[in-house]
Amino acid sequence: MIGRVRPAVLNMASYTPGKAAGQVEAEQGIREVIKLASNESPWPPVPAVQDAIERAISGVNRYGDNRATDIRVALSEWLGINAHSITVGCGSSGLLQQLFMVYVDPGDEVLFPYPSFEVYPIFSTQFGARPVTVPLVGHGFDLDAVAAAVTDRTKLIFLATPNNPTGTSISVEGIGGLLDAIPNDVVVVVDEAYREFNDPEMGDPATLLANHENLIITRTFSKAFGLAGLRSGYALCAPALVEQLDKVRLPFSINNLAQAAVLAAIEHREDAMERVDALITERTRCVAALRAKGFSLPDSNANFIFIPTSDATSEIAEQMEQVGIITRPFPGFGLRVTVGSAEENDRWMTAFFEHAGRNT
Ligand SMILES: Cc1ncc(COP(=O)(O)O)c(C=O)c1O
Numbered sequence: 001m002i003g004r005v006r007p008a009v010l011n012m013a014s015y016t017p018g019k020a021a022g023q024v025e026a027e028q029g030i031r032e033v034i035k036l037a038s039n040e041s042p043w044p045p046v047p048a049v050q051d052a053i054e055r056a057i058s059g060v061n062r063y064g065d066n067r068a069t070d071i072r073v074a075l076s077e078w079l080g081i082n083a084h085s086i087t088v089g090c091g092s093s094g095l096l097q098q099l100f101m102v103y104v105d106p107g108d109e110v111l112f113p114y115p116s117f118e119v120y121p122i123f124s125t126q127f128g129a130r131p132v133t134v135p136l137v138g139h140g141f142d143l144d145a146v147a148a149a150v151t152d153r154t155k156l157i158f159l160a161t162p163n164n165p166t167g168t169s170i171s172v173e174g175i176g177g178l179l180d181a182i183p184n185d186v187v188v189v190v191d192e193a194y195r196e197f198n199d200p201e202m203g204d205p206a207t208l209l210a211n212h213e214n215l216i217i218t219r220t221f222s223k224a225f226g227l228a229g230l231r232s233g234y235a236l237c238a239p240a241l242v243e244q245l246d247k248v249r250l251p252f253s254i255n256n257l258a259q260a261a262v263l264a265a266i267e268h269r270e271d272a273m274e275r276v277d278a279l280i281t282e283r284t285r286c287v288a289a290l291r292a293k294g295f296s297l298p299d300s301n302a303n304f305i306f307i308p309t310s311d312a313t314s315e316i317a318e319q320m321e322q323v324g325i326i327t328r329p330f331p332g333f334g335l336r337v338t339v340g341s342a343e344e345n346d347r348w349m350t351a352f353f354e355h356a357g358r359n360t
Helices: 021-028 047-059 069-079 091-103 119-126 143-148 172-181 205-211 239-248 256-267 269-292 310-322 342-359
Strands: 086-089 109-114 130-135 154-160 187-191 215-220 233-236 304-307 328-330 334-338
Touching (some): 069 086, 069 256, 086 091, 091 119, 091 154, 091 215, 119 130, 172 187, 205 215, 256 269, 269 342, 310 334
Parallel strands (some): 109 154
Antiparallel strands (some): 215 233, 304 334
C-alpha cells in the first residue's frame, strides 16, 4: 500500500465497465461485435449536434464555462423551470456523486430499491456509508417498504425510474406518496436517466418540486440524446441545493465539446425524439417476439429489455458473447439487453433464442 489509503477505498471492488466491442473482437477472434451492455444509443449524434461539436473543437485550448450557464438557460426555457433550480454535471453520475459529497458522512445510510443502478452501492461504499437495499417485488418498487426502512441515519433515497436493470417505473403519485411518508430532511433522488423512453402515463416528477424541497431529479444526455461519450447530465431541485451541489463539482468538468453538443441537442431535440420513437417501436417488437417464444418479462419503459433468466443468466451471456453480442448479465437474476437498431435486435434475439432455449 502506498501511503494511508482510506479504508473505504481499500475495501472497494474496482469498477468493471462492460467490455467494448473491439475488446471482444480481439478476445474471440471475431468481427462485427455489437455492444448492447450499456444502454447507449445505436446511432451517432444527429447532424446538427455533430456540426456543433466540430465547430467547438478549435476552442478547446480554453476551459469551458464552469457553470455551463448557457445550458442552464436553455434548459430553463425548454422545461419552464427557473434556471436557479437547475444545475449541470459531468453525466448524471457526476451529479449523483456530488449528492454523496454534499450529504453523506461515514456511517450514514443510503437507501434504494434493489437491484437498481450499480453506482448507488458503489458510491455508498466509497463514502463509508451503509447501503440499505429494499428488494424489488415482481420487478417493481415496494415504496411502503422503502418508507419503512428510513431511519435517523438515512440521508439519501435513490429511485431510478425507469429502473435499471428492470425497466419498470414509478408513477408521480407513488413518488409523492413516498415524499409524504418520510421526514423532510431525507433527500429523495429521482434518477430519470431513461425518462424519454418512459410511459407518459407515469407523469412528470418535476411537478412535485414546488411542494417538496427534499426532492431532486437527475437526467442525462447520454441515452435518448446519444451523447454518452461526452458526459453531461442535469438536475432539477431547490436553488438552495443547487448552491451546495455547485460547490463540490469538479471545476470545468462539463467540457467545451459537451457544452456545445448539449446546446445543439436541446435546440434540435425533436430529432432525438424521432429516434426515441424508433427505439420504442423496436422495444415493442422485441418484447412481443420474446413473449411469443414463451419468455415472461416485465414491460420495459426504458431503452433496454430485462429478461429474467435466473440461474442460466451468466451462461447465456457468455454464449452470446462468443457470437459477438455483448449484453449485461445480472447473475442469478436476468439479462439486460439494450434495444439497438432493427438489424442488431434481429441478431441478438436470434442468438438469445438459440442459447436461452438450451439453458432455461
Ligand atoms: C439509472 C441510471 N442512472 C444514471 C445513469 C448514468 O448516466 P450518465 O452518467 O451517463 O448520465 C445510468 C447509466 O447507465 C443509469 O442506468
